[in-house]
Amino acid sequence: MNNMDQVITTDLFVDGESRGASDGNVYDIFNPARPSELVGHAAAATAKDVDDAVRAANHAFPAWSKLSYGERAEKLRDIAKALTADEEDVKYRSRLFTREHGKIGRETLMEMSRLGDRFMLAAEFGERLDTDEQIAGPPFDTLIHRQPSGVAALIVPWNWPLSILGAKLPQALVAGNTVVVKPSANSALAPALTLQIIARLLPPGVVNILTGQASAIGDPLVGHRLVRKVNFTGSIAVGRHVMRTAADNVTPVTLELGGNDAALVLQDAELDNEAFMRMYLGAFASSGQICMALKRLYVHESRYDEVVDGLTAACERAVIGDGLLPETMMGPVNNAKQLKVVTDMIAEARTKGADVRECGTVPDEALYNGGGYFQKPTLVYDADPSLSLVRDEQFGPALPIMKFSDEDQAVAMANDSDYGLCSSVWTTDRERAVAVAKRLEAGYTYLNGHGPMAQDSRAPFGGFKQSGVGRNLGFEGVLAFTEAHSISGPPGFLM
Numbered sequence: 001m002n003n004m005d006q007v008i009t010t011d012l013f014v015d016g017e018s019r020g021a022s023d024g025n026v027y028d029i030f031n032p033a034r035p036s037e038l039v040g041h042a043a044a045a046t047a048k049d050v051d052d053a054v055r056a057a058n059h060a061f062p063a064w065s066k067l068s069y070g071e072r073a074e075k076l077r078d079i080a081k082a083l084t085a086d087e088e089d090v091k092y093r094s095r096l097f098t099r100e101h102g103k104i105g106r107e108t109l110m111e112m113s114r115l116g117d118r119f120m121l122a123a124e125f126g127e128r129l130d131t132d133e134q135i136a137g138p139p140f141d142t143l144i145h146r147q148p149s150g151v152a153a154l155i156v157p158w159n160w161p162l163s164i165l166g167a168k169l170p171q172a173l174v175a176g177n178t179v180v181v182k183p184s185a186n187s188a189l190a191p192a193l194t195l196q197i198i199a200r201l202l203p204p205g206v207v208n209i210l211t212g213q214a215s216a217i218g219d220p221l222v223g224h225r226l227v228r229k230v231n232f233t234g235s236i237a238v239g240r241h242v243m244r245t246a247a248d249n250v251t252p253v254t255l256e257l258g259g260n261d262a263a264l265v266l267q268d269a270e271l272d273n274e275a276f277m278r279m280y281l282g283a284f285a286s287s288g289q290i291c292m293a294l295k296r297l298y299v300h301e302s303r304y305d306e307v308v309d310g311l312t313a314a315c316e317r318a319v320i321g322d323g324l325l326p327e328t329m330m331g332p333v334n335n336a337k338q339l340k341v342v343t344d345m346i347a348e349a350r351t352k353g354a355d356v357r358e359c360g361t362v363p364d365e366a367l368y369n370g371g372g373y374f375q376k377p378t379l380v381y382d383a384d385p386s387l388s389l390v391r392d393e394q395f396g397p398a399l400p401i402m403k404f405s406d407e408d409q410a411v412a413m414a415n416d417s418d419y420g421l422c423s424s425v426w427t428t429d430r431e432r433a434v435a436v437a438k439r440l441e442a443g444y445t446y447l448n449g450h451g452p453m454a455q456d457s458r459a460p461f462g463g464f465k466q467s468g469v470g471r472n473l474g475f476e477g478v479l480a481f482t483e484a485h486s487i488s489g490p491p492g493f494l495m
Helices: 047-066 069-083 087-101 105-123 161-165 169-175 189-200 214-222 236-247 273-288 304-316 336-351 407-415 430-437 474-479
Strands: 008-010 012-014 017-019 026-031 034-043 133-135 141-148 151-155 178-182 207-209 227-233 253-256 261-265 294-300 355-358 378-381 398-404 422-426 444-447 482-489
Touching: 008 189, 012 047, 012 189, 026 087, 034 087, 034 189, 047 141, 047 151, 047 178, 047 207, 047 214, 069 105, 069 169, 069 189, 087 105, 087 189, 105 161, 105 169, 105 189, 151 169, 151 214, 161 189, 169 178, 169 474, 178 214, 189 207, 214 227, 214 236, 227 236, 236 253, 261 407, 273 294, 273 304, 273 398, 294 304, 294 407, 304 378, 304 398, 336 355, 336 378, 336 398, 398 407, 407 430, 422 430, 430 444
Parallel strands: 008 034, 151 178, 151 227, 178 207, 227 253, 261 294, 261 422, 294 398, 378 398, 422 444
Antiparallel strands: 012 017, 012 207, 026 034, 133 141, 141 482, 355 378
């Protein structure tokens, strides 16, 4: 075993101190490529730990919120620098993340760097927040001031925990909130270590970290009477539960939930090898486990065969295996439950007579067939719209491809979904691209690309319909952690 691969134990972090769970319990995290390989233990927080963390955040709130926006922004810039200051530590946390999660090394390094970038972006909003909006009288002079909400509960999923953390944590902090962060139980080790770097650079209680099972600490956190804002990223089913639990205290929620993103390839799209690689990455990066991944591909009938051939060729070049190996392009699915969701969808498509093709090469057949949560990138050609692979979010490496005959039909097919997170339009016509994009029921539309590599982190991100409530990222993502406070006086008194 590599010295960097020793089994580790991570603690909670509450009120400026690292500590174990109140009852001393931990839980195990295994390598999804080798499910018998123990990667580490994470502290299993209890309801008491939740209460301690929330109370610590509440105690720290007055002093933290009293700082100017500029002072908090400077703290965020210091954090951004610290996250990548120790190159060996970054390599260690990245390798650990790959081992506990399964994603390839290039992606884990990207996550580590993206987190710092997002702290820098959020810091830039400090000056803008510091300026009150003014409405001159008559009848009154009015100032609209933004105040932090208070203690914020931030709940992140297992698929891209650090990137998603970067869409809510720096925004909450620059706005003046204190936070309690709960990473997913399925990928908690590297996120906990990374979060501790952040927490140690701030006053005690400003950032608190709880690891553990959602079944034990989710409701106590979301339903705590001192929590003033809940920001959750995860599945629609859990999002509904979070919303119901938060409602008991009328706690505002931001929910970034599932997506079943449609891509429309119009008849004038530029389809070269680079475009097909962008499509491949949009659908299959991180083994398809991305909320904004390309999950339904609609192609104009005149370009259908071309897209099938080009995308299939891109998928065939994929190398599937251990994410620690530099040649690997796709690692395992993160957990057995999610793998079954994907393989059941593929099996249903086969049973119903669909043309299914599993692509890519497997250098290590013993590893691939040894119980790890592997699935090759899979294409379903001319998929029937009734298939669960089309109707539901697969969140894994399987993609249905379908034909359309005209633009109206394409838009109708894309919008025929309970989801509305992201979408993409592929065309060489700028005006047409924007016009079609504006007809799609989605919170974010990419043009001639799809997914994380096509996204501008300065813009708000979130979904329509059952894909969520509210927005993360952008200035809107910072405002979500504030409350508007209107202050009025007689004309001429304030201005």
